[in-house]
Amino acid sequence: MKKDKILLNISKIEDLSYYLKLGISNFLFPLKGYSMGYSEFDLEEIANAKVRCYVLLNRLLKSEEIDEVAKLEFPENVLGFIVEDVGIYYALKDRNYEIFLYQNHLNNNFRTVNFWLKYFDSVVLSSDITKEEVESIVSKASKPLVMKVLEYPMIMYSRRTLVSNYEHHYSLPSKKELNIKEEKANIDFFLKENEYGTAVFDNHLLDLRNEVESLNSDNIRFYYMDTHFLDKNIVFRAIEGRELDNTTTGFFSKKTVYRIGDLK
Numbered sequence: 440m441k442k443d444k445i446l447l448n449i450s451k452i453e454d455l456s457y458y459l460k461l462g463i464s465n466f467l468f469p470l471k472g473y474s475m476g477y478s479e480f481d482l483e484e485i486a487n488a489k490v491r492c493y494v495l496l497n498r499l500l501k502s503e504e505i506d507e508v509a510k511l512e513f514p515e516n517v518l519g520f521i522v523e524d525v526g527i528y529y530a531l532k533d534r535n536y537e538i539f540l541y542q543n544h545l546n547n548n549f550r551t552v553n554f555w556l557k558y559f560d561s562v563v564l565s566s567d568i569t570k571e572e573v574e575s576i577v578s579k580a581s582k583p584l585v586m587k588v589l590e591y592p593m594i595m596y597s598r599r600t601l602v603s604n605y606e607h608h609y610s611l612p613s614k615k616e617l618n619i620k621e622e623k624a625n626i627d628f629f630l631k632e633n634e635y636g637t638a639v640f641d642n643h644l645l646d647l648r649n650e651v652e653s654l655n656s657d658n659i660r661f662y663y664m665d666t667h668f669l670d671k672n673i674v675f676r677a678i679e680g681r682e683l684d685n686t687t688t689g690f691f692s693k694k695t696v697y698r699i700g701d702l703k
Contacts, residue, residue, distance in 0.1 A: 446661035476638025486514035590665035646686035
């Protein structure tokens with residue numbers, strides 16, 4: 440995996456110099472006011488970072504919020520955007536930026552992917568599908584795709600403030616974060632809340648670095664790595680291709696279960 444193809448989702452500005460020394464040249468900044476589940480950065484912070492970067496807007500917006508995005512003046516170091524709400528495409532399409540579509544659980548077959556590639560410069564492929572499905576989609580896609588290779592997956596997000604509601608109900612201190620363990624199913628979740636709602640993450644680190652080596656790199660726009668909830672030493676090991684502890688390949692090696700009868 441070539442380092443110039445890694446797109447690193449940043450959680451701390453102070454770690455940028457460290458990652459630059461490792462050879463990373465493309466960074467993703469979640470935009471304050473328009474993102475969910477991650478550290479947020481305003482336009483001044485993004486400009487002052489002085490690195491090649493993309494901006495993440497990963498929540499569904501109201502019409503007036505899309506109008507706000509259309510009026511924003513982005514720093515010169517911004518090359519493009521990764522967006523969830525397709526309406527943002529119309530706000531930015533005439534401004535000579537790259538625009539990637541990131542609909543977390545929907546871009547999971549080549550017909551859907553190729554439909555969106557008529558409009559977007561790339562699509563972030565879902566991590567809910569198997570290796571065989573990924574290989575098929577990547578080979579049939581009309582443009583190179585963004586492939587997630589390291590992250591704590593965001594399972595869902597809600598516009599409701601679920602953590603605050605829970606803390607208020609049980610008279611707990613307000614922390615905006617919550618760990619949940621479901622004992623019978625042995626499932627762990629991590630919830631992170633901001634004023635726009637609550638993001639729910641799987642507590643298992645998804646690591647697909649080895650699994651994507653079989654894909655034609657010409658068909659990959661970026662290999663996406665997320666630094667949130669990770670110590671920078673773990674990120675270092677990942678970037679250098681070293682083994683990590685307690686990881687999973689998720690659905691890459693085990694297909695999604697749609698019916699109770701399929702559970703084994």
